[in-house]
Amino acid sequence: xxxxxxxxxxxxxxxxxxxxxxxxxxxxxxxxxxxxxxxxxxxxxxxxxxxxxxxxxxxxxxxxxxxxxxxxxxxxxxxxxxxxxxxxxxxxxxxxxxxxxxxxxxxxxxxxxxxxxxxxxxxxxxxxxxxxxxxxxxxxxxxxxxxxxx
Amino acid sequence: xxxxxxxxxxxxxxxxxxxxxxxxxxxxxxxxxxxxxxxxxxxxxxxxxxxxxxxxxxxxxxxxxxxxxxxxxxxxxxxxxxxxxxxxxxxxxxxxxxxxxxxxxxx
Numbered sequence: 376x377x378x379x380x381x382x383x384x385x386x387x388x389x390x391x392x393x394x395x396x397x398x399x400x401x402x403x404x405x406x407x408x409x410x411x412x413x414x415x416x417x418x419x420x421x422x423x424x425x426x427x428x429x430x431x432x433x434x435x436x437x438x439x440x441x442x443x444x445x446x447x448x449x450x451x452x453x454x455x456x457x458x459x460x461x462x463x464x465x466x467x468x469x470x471x472x473x474x475x476x477x478x479x480x481x482x483x484x485x486x487x488x489x490x491x492x493x494x495x496x497x498x499x500x501x502x503x504x505x506x507x508x509x510x511x512x513x514x515x516x517x518x519x520x521x522x523x524x525x
Numbered sequence: 526x527x528x529x530x531x532x533x534x535x536x537x538x539x540x541x542x543x544x545x546x547x548x549x550x551x552x553x554x555x556x557x558x559x560x561x562x563x564x565x566x567x568x569x570x571x572x573x574x575x576x577x578x579x580x581x582x583x584x585x586x587x588x589x590x591x592x593x594x595x596x597x598x599x600x601x602x603x604x605x606x607x608x609x610x611x612x613x614x615x616x617x618x619x620x621x622x623x624x625x626x627x628x629x630x631x632x
Contacts, residue, residue: 381616384623396626
């Protein structure tokens with residue numbers, strides 16, 4: 376399953392300026408949300424983005440800084456659940472900054488979605504689905520065929 | 526019998542239901558043959574099947590005197606809902622960042 380979200384934006388500012396907005400909790404709050412983020416690999420923090428009952432999401436995103444290369448790239452895990460301590464969705468958010476035309480190209484890649492740790496199951500199910508539709512068709516054919524011959 | 530409405534994640538959170546889906550990913554099965562794989566009462570099996578059916582994971586078709594269960598696509602759409610949800614989330618947040626950096630700050 377191609378489960379990736381990608382966004383790309385150009386800023387008329389050097390990577391160091393954009394970087395500040397990605398890694399300084401006070402500046403992050405201005406555009407993203409309040410958090411206890413710290414630009415340190417292994418640091419665990421949370422984002423509160425408001426509950427989404429229809430998706431069984433309590434609104435708290437649990438993150439951990441995975442990789443941090445100043446002015447170049449930043450990634451953190453992005454996990455969430457219904458609020459009972461379990462995690463439904465496990466994913467990774469990656470930011471990449473590239474200097475370009477006196478500015479910065481900012482790339483966001485939100486992917487590596489693991490849902491209930493069962494993505495393999497889902498892949499299996501998607502291919503299985505068509506096969507089984509065929510089986511049903513065959514069963515129906517066999518039944519019709521039998522009736523005709525009876 | 527009234528069933529609580531469960532979302533896709535709650536549906537597959539149950540190991541028995543996951544196993545049912547695994548079995549059905551290999552082959553369509555009648556409710557009876559599906560039940561043979563589980564050490565639980567027939568009503569319990571029916572309850573799980575009803576949950577899978579309500580959430581759109583399986584279709585049930587009567588063929589002759591048997592009820593056949595087949596995997597169905599709808600259950601997977603919940604995953605796309607998540608992707609859509611975060612896609613929109615980032616789009617709106619990045620718009621904020623763009624306004625903040627490109628429109629308000631001097632170069």
